[in-house]
Amino acid sequence: MDAFLQSLHSLVVEHRLLVCAILAVITLLEALMLVGVLIPIMAVMLTAGALIATGSLHPVEVIVWCSVGAALGDAISYLMGRHMGAWAVRHPVLAKHRRTVARARLYTRRYGVLALAVARYLGPLRPFVPMAAGMTRMRDWTFHAANTVTAPVWVITVLAPGYLAARHLGYWKPDPVLLTAVIVGVLLLVATVALVRRPKAQPSKA
Incomplete structure (x- = not known):
């Protein structure tokens, strides 16, 4: 088992750009409405921060890739909201989230650009705010500049706790087995949470 984990760790180090690309996809999906609430992004980013501290990943590469992913995800949500307009709240897919969408619209109207910055840290409300910005017709250049x-x-602030913990806790050493075990554990956590949070199919009415 140790040999397998060490081989997997070596694979991660040798293909760190691929790992960064996967992180970019995760941050992109986290920014999308409905999909974003299924992803425990903090667990993923804490692990990435720890891997940066131990030298397994390069900080600039992680920050750039994750920033691109997060910005693209928000841009997609914004364009969806701009295309759908107020009709979005009546869409069947959003039927269970009308209150959340209404809160996001109110929040965006009240705070504008500040809402985009703060919403990144607001959990379930987070993926709906960029869409609400599009629905409320926030100017394109304003949204994209803020985004x-x-x-x-956001990427730096969510990477920081994992990085600092890995730097200052003695048991966080660049040990291949430990690092790979953490990566595998987080991936399993992501998959498990996604399955648990997946909405159950409604029984069809006769």
């Missing part, structure tokens, strides 16, 4: 600036700020 471009706030994405890397």
